[in-house]
Amino acid sequence: MTVGIAPEAAAPAGMTGGRAPEGDMSVGARFAMQGVGKRFGSFDALADVSIAFHGGEVHCLLGENGAGKSTLCNMIFGVHRPSAGSMQLEGAAYAPDGPRDALEQGIAMVHQHFSLVNELTVVDNLLLGRTLGRVDRTAYAARMAELSELYGLALEPYRTVGDLSIGERQRVEIVKCLMLEPTLLILDEPTAVLLPDEIKALMETCSRVAAQGTAVVLVTHKLAEIKQVAHRVSVLRAGRIVTTSDNAADDIDRLVGAMIGRDALAEGEAIPGLSAAPRQSAKSRAAAQATGDLALMVDGVSFADATGAKRLDNVTLTVRPGEIVGIAGVEGNGQSELGAILAGLARPSAGRWFAGNSELTQASPKQITAAGVGIVPEDRHLVAAADDMTLAETILNNRMRLHARFGLIDRRSVTREAEGLIDRFDIRTAGSDVRFGSLSGGNQQKAVLARELTMPGLRFLLAAQPTRGLDVGAVAAVYGLIRDACTQGAGVLLISSELDEILAVADRVLVIYRGGIVNERPADPAHKEAIGAMMAGQKP
Amino acid sequence: MTARSLKMPGAHMSALIPLLAVLAAFAVGLLLIVATGASLGQALSAFSQGAFGSSYAISVSLNRATVYALVGIGFVLSARAGLTNVGGEGQIAMGGIAATAVALQPGIADLPLGLAVIIPVLAACLAGGLWGGLAGFLKVRAGTNEVISTLLLSFIAIWLVYWCVQSVDLLRQPMSSGTTLPESSTVPESTMLPLLTGSYASPVTVGVVIAVVLALVAAVVLSRSTFGFDLRFVGLNPVAAARAGIPVERMTILALFLAGALGGLAGAAMLLGEQHSLKTGFSSGYGFDGLVVGLLARGRISGVIAGALLFGFLRSGGITMEMAAGVPTALVQVVQGLIVVAIAGAAYWMDRRPG
Numbered sequence: 001m002t003v004g005i006a007p008e009a010a011a012p013a014g015m016t017g018g019r020a021p022e023g024d025m026s027v028g029a030r031f032a033m034q035g036v037g038k039r040f041g042s043f044d045a046l047a048d049v050s051i052a053f054h055g056g057e058v059h060c061l062l063g064e065n066g067a068g069k070s071t072l073c074n075m076i077f078g079v080h081r082p083s084a085g086s087m088q089l090e091g092a093a094y095a096p097d098g099p100r101d102a103l104e105q106g107i108a109m110v111h112q113h114f115s116l117v118n119e120l121t122v123v124d125n126l127l128l129g130r131t132l133g134r135v136d137r138t139a140y141a142a143r144m145a146e147l148s149e150l151y152g153l154a155l156e157p158y159r160t161v162g163d164l165s166i167g168e169r170q171r172v173e174i175v176k177c178l179m180l181e182p183t184l185l186i187l188d189e190p191t192a193v194l195l196p197d198e199i200k201a202l203m204e205t206c207s208r209v210a211a212q213g214t215a216v217v218l219v220t221h222k223l224a225e226i227k228q229v230a231h232r233v234s235v236l237r238a239g240r241i242v243t244t245s246d247n248a249a250d251d252i253d254r255l256v257g258a259m260i261g262r263d264a265l266a267e268g269e270a271i272p273g274l275s276a277a278p279r280q281s282a283k284s285r286a287a288a289q290a291t292g293d294l295a296l297m298v299d300g301v302s303f304a305d306a307t308g309a310k311r312l313d314n315v316t317l318t319v320r321p322g323e324i325v326g327i328a329g330v331e332g333n334g335q336s337e338l339g340a341i342l343a344g345l346a347r348p349s350a351g352r353w354f355a356g357n358s359e360l361t362q363a364s365p366k367q368i369t370a371a372g373v374g375i376v377p378e379d380r381h382l383v384a385a386a387d388d389m390t391l392a393e394t395i396l397n398n399r400m401r402l403h404a405r406f407g408l409i410d411r412r413s414v415t416r417e418a419e420g421l422i423d424r425f426d427i428r429t430a431g432s433d434v435r436f437g438s439l440s441g442g443n444q445q446k447a448v449l450a451r452e453l454t455m456p457g458l459r460f461l462l463a464a465q466p467t468r469g470l471d472v473g474a475v476a477a478v479y480g481l482i483r484d485a486c487t488q489g490a491g492v493l494l495i496s497s498e499l500d501e502i503l504a505v506a507d508r509v510l511v512i513y514r515g516g517i518v519n520e521r522p523a524d525p526a527h528k529e530a531i532g533a534m535m536a537g538q539k540p
Numbered sequence: 541m542t543a544r545s546l547k548m549p550g551a552h553m554s555a556l557i558p559l560l561a562v563l564a565a566f567a568v569g570l571l572l573i574v575a576t577g578a579s580l581g582q583a584l585s586a587f588s589q590g591a592f593g594s595s596y597a598i599s600v601s602l603n604r605a606t607v608y609a610l611v612g613i614g615f616v617l618s619a620r621a622g623l624t625n626v627g628g629e630g631q632i633a634m635g636g637i638a639a640t641a642v643a644l645q646p647g648i649a650d651l652p653l654g655l656a657v658i659i660p661v662l663a664a665c666l667a668g669g670l671w672g673g674l675a676g677f678l679k680v681r682a683g684t685n686e687v688i689s690t691l692l693l694s695f696i697a698i699w700l701v702y703w704c705v706q707s708v709d710l711l712r713q714p715m716s717s718g719t720t721l722p723e724s725s726t727v728p729e730s731t732m733l734p735l736l737t738g739s740y741a742s743p744v745t746v747g748v749v750i751a752v753v754l755a756l757v758a759a760v761v762l763s764r765s766t767f768g769f770d771l772r773f774v775g776l777n778p779v780a781a782a783r784a785g786i787p788v789e790r791m792t793i794l795a796l797f798l799a800g801a802l803g804g805l806a807g808a809a810m811l812l813g814e815q816h817s818l819k820t821g822f823s824s825g826y827g828f829d830g831l832v833v834g835l836l837a838r839g840r841i842s843g844v845i846a847g848a849l850l851f852g853f854l855r856s857g858g859i860t861m862e863m864a865a866g867v868p869t870a871l872v873q874v875v876q877g878l879i880v881v882a883i884a885g886a887a888y889w890m891d892r893r894p895g
Contacts (some may be wrong), residue, residue: 369785408765409766
C-alpha cells in the first residue's frame with residue numbers, strides 16, 4: 001500500500017504520549033485541524049492529523065522527505081482539499097476553495113519554489129496582481145520599506161529580481177506575503193536554498209513576524225533552526241503527527257528519534273520487502289571485494305552552479321569493487337550535482353574522478369559508459385529515458401548501433417535482446433513495444449537497471465534514489481539486482497534520502513550536508529541516530 | 541474499455557481527417573467564388589485547366605510540388621529532432637544564389653558527365669545547408685531559438701538575392717545598355733536541370749524524381765536507421781539522449797543543416813529547372829508554403845508528399861483561375877489557409893479526445 005514506510009508501525013501509541021495535540025490545545029488557536037487525512041489514489045499522504053497553530057508562535061514542522069509536510073501546508077493553503085477531518089480558522093470552520101481564497105482569509109505561504117517574475121523590479125513583483133488601475137509604485141515602495149524595517153528584510157525596491165541573490169528573492173516572497181498582513185504565515189522549507197547567514201537572518205525575521213502576533217509555520221529539516229526559533233515543534237512521520245514538543249531545545253534527541261522512527265523499527269523491517277532480498281553474507285562480499293583498482297575514486301570534487309553558489313565542496317570518496325557505499329543526506333545537499341557529474345552531464349569546477357584506472361573528470365557520457373560506469377539517475381524521466389519511446393528502445397538506447405548494419409536497425413535483433421532482458425529482469429509488460437511511459441514506476445526502474453547493469457565491463461554503478469515511488473515488491477527486486485551487481489564485482493554508490501534504506505543495504509555510510517561529506521559511519525542501526533542528526537546539520 | 545477504444549483514432553482516421561478538412565476548405569472556397577460574383581462553372585473549369593488540363597499544366601504543378609516536397613521533407617527531418625525550421629524561404633534563396641553563381645562560373649558549363657548540373661546543385665545544397673546549420677550553431681552556442689533565427693536568416697537571404705542581382709560586381713548581368721534588368725544572366729543550357737520528357741511542351745524536370753527518391757530515403761532513415769533513432773531521441777528528451785551517448789549538439793546542427801540543404805536543393809530546382817536566371821523575389825513564398833506542407837504532414841513523409849501535390853496543383857490552378865475567370869488568385873491562398881486551420885483544428889481535436 002504505502003511506499004517504503006510503515007505508517008502503523010511508525011506511530012506507536014507510546015510515542016505521542018501525553019504530548020499529543022488534544023482538543024483543548026486548539027482552544028484559542030489561530031488555526032486548528034482535527035483528524036485530517038489526505039489520500040492520493042491508494043496512498044495516504046496524511047492520516048488523522050490534529051494540530052493547532054497559535055498567534056505569536058513559531059511552530060516548526062519536522063519530518064523526512066515524503067513525511068507529508070508539504071501536503072499538510074498545501075492543504076492549509078487551499079491547494080489540496082482534505083479527504084477527512086475538519087479545519088478551523090479563528091474558531092470558525094475553514095474550507096478554502098483554493099489559494100486565492102486562503103489568501104483572502106489571511107493565510108499566506110512562501111513556497112519552496114519562488115513565484116517571482118525575474119525581469120521585473122522588486123516593487124513591480126510586489127504589486128503584480130494586487131493593483132487595479134493606477135500603479136502607485138511610490139506607495140508600494142514606502143510600504144515595503146516599512147515592512148523591511150519592521151522585520152529586518154533588507155531590500156532595494158527598484159532592483160530587478162533577476163539580479164538578486166536567492167536569499168534576497170526569498171525576502172521578496174516574504175514581503176509579498178506580509179503585505180497582505182496574514183494572520184498565519186507558512187514557510188515551506190525556506191532554508192533549503194540559503195547560505196548560513198541568510199538562514200540566520202530569516203530566523204530573526206520569523207521571530208519578529210511572530211512577535212507581531214502572526215502565527216508562523218516553519219517547515220524544516222534543520223535542527224539548529226528549530227533550537228533557535230521554535231516555540232513548538234511537531235514531528236511528522238509517514239503522514240502522521242508522531243510527537244509535539246513545546247521545548248524544542250531540550251527535546252532535540254527525542255525529536256530526531258521520532259523523525260527517523262528510531263524506536264519502532266529494526267533494520268529490514270523499516271522497508272517492507274527488503275527482507276525478501278537476503279542480505280549478502282559478509283564472507284561472499286569480502287570475496288567479491290577484489291584487491292585491484294577502486295571501482296570509483298572521487299578526489300576533491302567541487303561544483304558551482306550557474307549563479308556561482310557552491311553545490312559540492314571538496315568531496316572525496318572511494319568505492320571498492322563489491323562494496324555498497326551509501327550517501328545519506330536530506331535532498332538538495334549536493335546529491336543531484338554529484339549524480340550529474342558521475343553521469344557526465346556536468347563537469348566539476350575542481351577536483352578529479354576516476355572509475356577503475358580511467359580518469360573521467362572531463363569525459364563525455366559515452367566515454368563514461370565505455371569505462372564501465374552505470375547510472376540509475378534520481379530522475380529517470382529526465383535523464384534515463386524518453387517516455388514516448390518503446391520499452392525495447394529504452395532498454396537498448398545506448399547500444400542501438402550493436403543492432404544495426406549499414407546504419408539500419410535490425411528490429412528483430414532489438415526485440416530479441418530486449419525480450420531476453422525483460423525476462424531476466426522480470427519486467428512486467430504486455431510486450432517490448434509498449435510505451436516506456438505507460439509502465440509502472442517499478443517496471444520503469446527495472447528497465448533502467450536492465451540497461452545499466454548489462455553493459456559489458458560494468459565496474460561501478462551509481463544508484464540515486466533507486467526505489468523512490470516504487471511499491472514494496474519492486475523495492476525488493478531493485479535491491480536484489482543491485483546486490484547481484486555487487487557480487488559480480490561492481491562497486492555501488494547508493495544515494496538516498498531514506499536513511500532506513502541506506503542502513504539496510506549499504507556497507508558503510510557517508511553523510512552529505514551542504515555539499516560536503518561530513519562524516520563516515522558503518523551501516524549499523526546503532527549509528528542511526530547520529531547519522532540522522534548529522535543529516536540535519538549537527539556537527540559530527 | 542470498448543467505449544474508449546472506439547474513440548481512439550486509428551490509421552484510417554489519421555488519413556481521413558485531413559481529407560475531410562481539405563474538402564471542407566474547398567467547399568468554403570467555392571462559396572467564396574460565388575460571393576465574388578464570378579461564374580462558378582467558369583472558375584472551376586479554369587482552375588482544372590490550370591492545374592491538370594494539359595501536360596504543360598501538370599508539369600508545372602509537379603515542379604511546384606517538388607519544391608514544396610523538398611522543403612517539407614527538411615521540415616519533418618528537423619522536427620524529428622524537436623526543431624522547427626521556418627527558414628525554408630531563405631534556404632531556397634541561398635540555394636538559388638549558389639546555383640546561379642556556380643553555374644555562371646567559366647568552365648562549369650563545359651564539364652562532362654552531367655557535372656555541369658551536379659556541381660551547381662551540390663553548391664546550392666551546401667549553401668542552404670550552411671544557412672540552416674548556422675541557425676543550429678546559434679542554438680547550440682547561444683541558445684537562440686531556431687524559430688527566430690531561421691526566420692531572420694530568411695530575410696537576410698532574401699535581401700542577399702536583391703543585392704546579388706543589383707550589383708554588377710556580383711551576379712547582375714553585364715550592363716550592355718541602359719535597359720539591363722536587375723537580374724543575373726541566364727545560366728548556360730548545359731547547367732539546366734534536364735527535362736524528363738525532353739520537350740518544353742511538358743517541362744517537368746528530373747527534380748521530381750530526385751524529390752521522390754529523397755522522400756523514400758528520408759522515410760527509411762527516419763523509421764529504421766540509427767541516425768533516425770538518434771534524431772528522435774534528441775527530439776523527445778535531449779538530456780536522456782546525451783546520457784545515452786548521443787552528441788546532442790552535433791545532431792542539432794546536423795538536423796538543421798539537412799533541412800537547409802533540402803531547401804537549397806529546392807532553390808536549385810527552381811532556378812536551374814524553371815527560372816534559369818536569378819531575379820529579386822525569386823523564392824516568392826515557396827519556402828513558407830513548404831513549411832506549411834511540413835507542418836500539415838504531422839511528422840510523416842507520406843503526408844509531405846500528399847501536401848506537396850495538393851499545394852502544387854492548387855497554386856497552378858489558382859493562377860489560371862485568375863487569368864481566365866477573373867477570380868483573384870489570393871482566393872487560393874485563402875483556401876490554403878483554411879486547409880491549415882481545418883487540419884490543425886482536427887488534429888487538436890483528435891489529440892484531445894482520447895484523454
